[in-house]
Amino acid sequence: MERLTDEEVIKVLKLAKLDPKTEDIEKLSYQLKEILNEIDKIEKLDIDQNTDVLITPSTNKNVYYDDKVGIMLDKKDVLKNALSHDDSYVEVVGVLND
Numbered sequence: 001m002e003r004l005t006d007e008e009v010i011k012v013l014k015l016a017k018l019d020p021k022t023e024d025i026e027k028l029s030y031q032l033k034e035i036l037n038e039i040d041k042i043e044k045l046d047i048d049q050n051t052d053v054l055i056t057p058s059t060n061k062n063v064y065y066d067d068k069v070g071i072m073l074d075k076k077d078v079l080k081n082a083l084s085h086d087d088s089y090v091e092v093v094g095v096l097n098d
Contacts (some may be wrong), residue, residue, distance in 0.1 A: 004029045006025050006029070012028075075088070078090070
C-alpha cells in the first residue's frame with residue numbers, strides 16, 4: 001500500500017477524536033499503513049464458504065455456578081473498620097465525573 005497522505009492521517013485522527021500533532025503525523029502514518037497492509041493480507045486469503053472460521057484459538061466455554069450464601073461478616077465489625085460510615089453504609093469518596 002502506498003503512503004497515506006498527511007490529510008488522510010489527520011482525518012483518521014479527527015474521526016478517532018484525537019488531537020492531530022505535527023510530530024505524530026509521520027509515526028501514525030506508518031502505523032496506519034502497517035495496519036492497512038495487514039488488512040490487505042487478510043482480504044487476499046482464498047477462503048471458500050465451507051471453511052470454518054476460527055474466532056478464537058481457545059475452546060474454553062463460560063461456566064456458571066449457582067450462587068451460594070456463605071459465611072457473612074457482621075455489619076458492626078465491617079463498619080468499625082471503615083474510615084467513614086453512617087449507621088448502615090460505608091462511605092467512600094466519589095470517583096465519577098459529572
